[in-house]
Amino acid sequence: MRLRIHRTDWPRPALILTDTPLPDCPDCQGEGGHNRDYGDYETGEYAGTDWDPCPCWDENRSWVLLPLPRRPRRRQPDVDPWGTGYSDEPPF
Structure with missing residues (x-):
């Protein structure tokens, strides 16, 4: 068995030790x-x-070493869905 450290994103971000x-x-x-x-x-x-x-390798043999934090999602800027560039809403 030869082990290495690998980064995975599924099912969550983590560093794993894998065969x-x-x-x-x-x-x-x-x-x-x-x-x-x-x-x-x-x-x-x-x-x-x-x-x-x-048979020389078991692809399911892995151990989680360190769970990694998820990156925060970026917020999309507010975009005018109609593409008009102005609104007919009152300013207050």
Whole structure:
């Protein structure tokens, strides 16, 4: 098991300690798995890609080290929704 520190945003911002694939794995060459394209059964057209993880690595093995605070959202300035540039409301 080779561990590294990684930043994640899901389900909330945090620093996690996660497992990494073996760099000298003969099956995946250190990538952690293989992409597998597949097609539609009837037409034979491309339908998507699956990820097949390698047994040298467990992508679900991770531990939260430090939860990070969320960034405050920026407020949008008040914008005239009609684009007229003036209002027919009284000033008081």
